[in-house]
Amino acid sequence: METLVVDRVVAGYHEGIDILNGLSLTARPRSITAVIGPNGAGKSTLLRVVFGLLAPRAGRVAFGERAIQGLRPDERKRLGIAYVPQGPSTFPHMTVDETLLVGGWTIRHDRAGLRRRLAHVYELFPALAGLRRVRTTVLSGGQLRMLSLAKELVVMPSLLLVDEPTAGLAPRVAGEVYELLVRSRELGIGVLLVDQNITEAVGIADYVYLIGTGRVQREGPRGAFAADLGEIVRESLVGVDPTGHARERGGWR
Amino acid sequence: MKAAMGRGGVAALTVAMALALGVATSVGWAAPAPVTLGVLTPLSPPGDTSAGQLIVRGAELGVQYINTAMGGLFGGKNGCTLPATPVRLAVEDSSGVPERAVAGFRRLVTEDHAVGVFGAFHSSAMLAAAPLADEFMVPYISTQASAADITRKHFAAVFRTHPIDPDRAATWLGFIQAQGWHRVAMLAENTDYGIGLVEATKALIAQKKMNVALDAVIFDRTSSDLTPQLLKFKAARPDLLINVGVGTPAYLIIKQAHDIGLFPQTPMLGSYDFPVRAEYWKNLGPTGVYLTFISYYHPRMALSPLGKWAAVEYAKRYHDTAIYSNLNAFGDAVILAEAMSQACSRDPRKVIAALERGRFDTWIGGGATFPRADGVLWHQWSPPLVILQYTQAEQTYDQAPILYPPSMKTGTYQAPR
């Protein structure tokens, strides 16, 4: 199992506008690392850099011993990094079965292994097992989110990058999603979770990073955030940059 | 040898220097500056470059004839006391594109000082440049552009030595009557050429009150499948199908008519001489046998002494058999030279006047004239047309029998066995 190290990464989409300004963090194996922060802090951008959708302008991304910032997404996937984007990552005209097969693309040559993995995924997601031959267009939002997650678990990654997995879901369904992330950790998968649902994310996390304007503002184990979690949530909800306040009060770092 | 070359070299250098200083004419010891004939023809795509090449060769041959056999222009001939003057050729590429033709014509007249221009092949290009000919009053002869408007618009300076629609219509209607046919189908492309031929044929049938029932259908030139139309014709069982396609459609009509068993059971006539080209047998193979087609030239036609000279010299110079494009371009060059001689002038306006008045020898007998006649016959002279038939696969056109006109007939229509 490998550790992900993001080291002073600078990245952005447009010339001269950096979204990440020298961000550093570490995601340890077999643990859930939550990244929280307000909208526009660069959370999703961080995951895009880690999966290789966006090339960093400076800094280093390492997975275990290996620097991976020059690799294509499919190469990173083969190293054991999987990515569940915030938007849909399923295929409207495919059945659930076919979607999971696509998820198993990188291990397609090991037929027996793939079959075992699919069976395992259906065990993890019993709700999907009954929908195997159903087209994904008829699935509910929650089922689609589950399917996106299931699709990335087919290859049994060592690190799962998850972007806002419960945005727009009913609380009951959201709960199921978090349960599955916990279940993944039990299976030995490291999770790097980016979330607006701060309370729940921190609730399952082993280690938490609070980021703002492209930098880590504060980090620590879950317990370190328990005291002022309410404050962070409130500030994030009203859209105030929590970091600005924080510095004024001199409370953080 | 070496010394001679040295002297020649010095002489050439002197002449060049003199020319460079612009003293040649003022001093007066140089031979009269050659008269320039302009050729404006398609030498690059989208124009028909092979036609352009053939026309340039014919024009080169014409210049050779004027400078050698004729001994240049003037020099005492016809009582013209101007000094004997050679001609030279200036060639411009029209690409078959109107704008390029206009630019080329302008260059020929303003830079090369051409006294006459010929070589047109694409009607649209010629029609675009024709107003310029009137503006400069420089004679412009259509070597192979056939649109009616070229002469119908009565441009003061525009002439033509190529058959027009009524010539073609008269030829095939004469052939149809000679064969005793009555029911004629015509498949014509939707271009000026195709529609013009349909109209000319209808007009002539009406005018001469011929006993010919014409079923003419215009098709879209860009469509590649004519099977449904041909099936309809097949059901009507005409005596003859006239194929008025140009280029690709001409071939498609033959192929598709053959596929459905319409041709050669029903005779077909090609409206121009595309079967003369080498691609014909390559593209059609045995399918192409029994086609009859209009041709502007056949070696059995009675060539004038001028035409015979051209045919012999062409074979010598280019190691190939002269065809119509060569001969007609050759003829145009010589006609311009004759007009200058008759006018005893290199002034283009006087050349135009001479063209309207005179009679000119060309590659075929009878002499060409360009009267100010009515309608499309204005400044128009048509060489004779013949109808040939391929009777065997891979036949060359000079081996094909002439079916029409009766005066040149060397064979009768052969139906498939």
Added chain:
Amino acid sequence: MDPTLLTQYVLAGLVIGGIYCLMAVGITFIYSVMKMINWAMGEFYMIGGYVQYVLITAWLGPQRWALALPLAVLTVAALGMLVQRLLLQPMFAGQLERLDEYATIVTISLTVLFRNLAVVLFGPYQFSPRDYAPPVQLGPLPINGSRVVAFLGAAVLLGLFALVVRRTWLGLALRSVAQNRLGALAAGINLSRIDMLAFGIGVGLAGAAGALLAPVFLVYPESGALSTVKGFEIIVIGGLGSLPGSIVGGFLLGLVESLGSVLISPSFRDVYGFGLLLLLLALRPTGLWGEQAREA
């Protein structure tokens, strides 16, 4: 109207329609995978015809046209992949962002380049290999053997294509990229390779149409121009991005053209397709099989 004649028109229309399908499927396939319209499709059709002609006349001989066909298709597909890698790949600035106008400019430039190249290499003339097979009597209609071969060839190729798309891993990857590029990327699919293959397969279908039709419609530099227009008509009729729509649209267009040109007038043969297109757009703006919108 004489029923025999009518049957003949319908048959003629269906044969042509079957061949139109190849073009349309190629265009719609490239569109669905790469979300770009390949305006140079007709030129790949034209190149397919030239390659087939050269293979037959210069190397294999007229008897071995069947051997020339796959070679011509592979040549065109390889050329397509080369074009994709060298000229179109840069369109994907990042992994996902596309520069649409870039693809349009590149492929329109390619049409000019390829046509002029054909003129330079072969001149402005028409070429045609000999017919692939003797005429076949299909009910009341004698049909040119090459057309029958082209129709059957189109059917076989479309069948093969459907098989690959429906039943193979490559097909699964192609479909996933067509339906959700990000989702395919997350699954570890190498998008640039799939794009290259998709472009190769798509233009390969056009090349196959060109090679199959070489003896029917002749080979010349402009031969692709019309087939692109027809391909797009069919796609609008059938619905953009729909493979079954392309096939039904192809047959419909063939029929409408055939019947329109005898029942109304052949001068407007190419207008009937547009008429059908306008009618359909009025009744069903998304085409027969089209959907309101697809996720990007």
